[in-house]
Amino acid sequence: MIRLVPRTENSAAWQLATPLLAVLATMVAGGTLFAIMGHDPFAAIRTIFWDPIFGAASGYSRPQLLVKAAPLILIASGLAIGFRAGIWNIGAEGQYIIGGVTGAAVALAAYPAEGMWIFPAMVLAGALGGWAWGMVPALLRNWFGASEILVSLMLVYVAQKVAAWMAFGPMKNPEGFGFPGSRNLQQYPAAANPELVAGTGAHWGVVAAAVAVLATWFLMSRHIRGFHIRAAGLAPRAARFAGVRPQTLVAFCLGLSGALAGMAGLFEAAGPAGQITDKFGTGYGFTAIIVAFLGRLHPVGILLAGLLLALTYIGGELAQLTLQLPAATVQVFQGMLLFFLLGFDLLTRFRIARRITA
Amino acid sequence: MNRRDLVTSVAAMMAISLAAPAFAQDEPLKVGFIYVGPVGDGGWTYQHDLGRQAIEAEYGDRVETTFIESVPEGADAERALTQLALAGNTLIFATSFGFMDPVMNVAAKFPDVKFEHATGYKRADNVATYDARFYEGRAVMGTIAGRMTESNKIGYIGSFPIPEVIQGINSSFIHARKVNPEVEMKVVWAYSWFDPAKEADAASALLAEGVDVILQHTDSTAPLAKAQEAGAIGFGQASDMAAFKPSPRVSSIIDNWAPYYIERVGAMLDGSWTSKATWAGIAEGEVEIGEITDAVPAEVKQEALALKDQIASGEYHPFTGPLNKADGSAWLAEGQVATDEELSGMNFYVEGITAEIPQ
Amino acid sequence: MIDPLSVFLLLVAAATPILFAALGELVVERAGVLNLGVEGMMIAGALSGFAAAHATGNPFVGFLAAAVGGAAISLLFALLTQVLLANQVASGLALTLFGLGLAALFGKPLEGIKAPSMTAGPLGISWIVWLGLAMVPLIWWFLNRSRAGLILRGVGENHDAAHALGYPVHLVRGAAIAFGGAMAGVGGAFISIATVLQWTEGMTAGAGWIALAIVVFSNWTAVGVLAGAWLFGGVTVLQLRLQAAGIKVPVQLLSMAPYLATIIVLVLISARQKFSRRAGGAAPGSLGQNFHALR
Structure with missing residues (x-):
């Protein structure tokens, strides 16, 4: 018989090895799937994992990795802080949508004014919108003890309806021939969030994601609040004796992750997406939860996990394009990758021992 | 605005260098599609894909078609369109209204690639629109x-x-x-x-x-x-x-897109493609x-x-x-x-x- | 004039898929597990059910197969969260992604085929609708009156205590997850076999997410789930019914209402529990937390 023994400290060696093992296992299982579906497994795996970085058109797809990964990393960095403290914001998708809506609202209200203040005001509005949407579950938990998991999840649905309402009503482009959706902010220079340096893909959201990784790393490893957060997650009762106020922590974590998600939404609305439509929320907020866990709730891990997921999206598109792999096959492959990554994490946290029979 | 122009011209140069091989004589014409839904939706996207298959049936070895399905409208569409252009497709069909602005953005970066946008109202020298009555x-x-x-x-x-x-x-x-x-x-x-x-x-x-x-x-x-x-x-x-x-x-x-698709691919093959707005109906066989x-x-x-x-x-x-x-x-x-x-x-x-x- | 009875009959049928899925998720959550993969399990059931109904010509065999299909895919989630102790939220989201992809892949040969027709049950209402309604008292009885239900609730409320009393926490949770998968599968199959009569990928179109909201609204009771399914289904039916009658309705705002109501219910119940320190009600104590026995 075997049994699992928790490691007192997460194993550094396994922490590096498990994601690699998981990716390898996915390649084997996914390759088998591709072979069964009648595709060349080696070509498929090379197309998904290799070509976006080193392939013929990688000059374009490499920057796109950043574009796709930036919102995931920005959102996941905020979420991970709360997850470390045992505060479960699973409504980042809603905060993302509301951030996009409030940020875009500033731009649409200012239209067609020009001014250096417009874009910063939008970022602020986006962050505030996300923050406010995150503070609802925080306050309801602090005041009434309502589960933040559930309240934040419910607010995702509400946010989706808000976006639809905006796209069909107040924010509808008056020059859009009756089609739903706001004006395209890419075509409004004062409000646009364009590529900052040609060919790098880097827009302000990418910059913000990089800053978020650094800042959360600093917060968690160098700042007293980071210590409180970790303490609260590991031993809530002990943390309370050490002077950690749980209510402050709840408000801090949900507010911060909400603000970051809101900013991500705004950068997307003003940049790659360009407009608020009823389908503005494309799932970044939910995928970011997976990214946070794949990254072991560590800023650097999140950075890598965000890039890995972006890779599978872009590689998946390439596989559709060059190998005519159906989108569904790519989706199954991504699902496998997530399962393996989540499953293999066990080896980081536990070691396997022989059960000693009494 | 200068920064933008720079971006555009760099991308355009990139496009020319990458798209050029597709114009060689014996190479098949590469035609790309992006779909908003899965080809198996039994409706809108399914019909567009039948149109794509009709192109292959009509022109055989002279064309090569590819598609990317289930592309969300917005940022992902822009990337998918660019990928299609970079892969050497010189005619690209974007089959949903929500792809309109992405098409315009990508078309500006790839002046030598022709785009066809379904149900939209924005056109350019290399962007045509088509719809059915x-x-x-x-x-x-x-x-x-x-x-x-x-x-x-x-x-x-x-x-x-x-x-x-x-x-x-x-x-x-x-x-x-x-x-x-x-x-x-x-x-x-x-x-x-x-x-x-x-x-x-x-x-x-x-x-x-x-x-x-x-x-x-x-x-x-x-x-x-x-x-x-x-x-x-x-x-x-x-x-x-x-x-x-x-x-x-x-x-x-x-929705029968085959006649239009065959016509436009034919125009590409004989070099007569121009940007226009097409609104075809029962007469053209587009609405059956x-x-x-x-x-x-x-x-x-x-x-x-x-x-x-x-x-x-x-x-x-x-x-x-x-x-x-x-x-x-x-x-x-x-x-x-x-x-x-x-x-x-x-x-x-x-x-x-x-x-x-x-x- | 809109006849309330006709609206009611419509909503009872309309609410059936989400009722099944939510009743299943209720049992899962009562065991302390939060499975966000309902959508993935529903679509798996929609496909396996449709395939079996088509192959055998018997819709009821289809529903049976849907239960098996939903349960089978849910076991992946059980493996991840109960054996490999992976995070439940992330695993559930991954399950949804995987299920949607897998169903789309395997469903290709079934596109464009029509399902065999079903014989209606008493009062011209489908047998499956009746089954869904019957599941409400059954699950209520199971949770509140049966010994197995007591153990399941114990595991969900405090897994350490349940373990200390000698109950197999992981096994109980695994069984609950499989049951939840089976119920979600039947709910999904109601859409493919009884509502649309065809298989199309993505056909559950977010019903699984509504089911999750209903469980919260229900305050984790079977009767509450029924009320929630009728409320959520009812708002859709009512707004469509009002539209059909030519009455202008603010669709987006109206469809927001049940979610806001859910939050209010959750807050009221949490507050009552917090301020009066009464036991019972509100979310299960161990919801979403994994369990690892140290001994």
């Missing part, structure tokens, strides 16, 4: 509906209150009324192109209102299944929905009327087919005056025909429809 087919459906209804109530499941759908509602209503002055039209908006459960609920709501003929501008077969349960009839939408023959599906309005089944009496079938022929020959336009708007104000005088501009921005019901368009 679905309202022509709706006129035929409306005629059958007007004749077939016993309760004199016809239901219409709309997707979104956009001009294309409003044209369809008006056209069906006008022609139902023409053959049956007692007819009333009930409209329900599902706010989705494809949501089977909701479409079923919408159909049920209409049936509960006493409707016995349902027209739909949404893609699933759920309304037909509900109609069958209630002994009502309906029509296939986008695809033939032949599995529901002979009843409840008594006919269908089929699926088999009218025996559940429809022969004389009604004759009448419907006669109308179809009149529209196809150009003898009759479904929006011919006298027609008033729902608010009672005059729209088209006796014999006057609606212009394409009026139709493409249509945001009102014609007189006789009592509902209001949600704003």
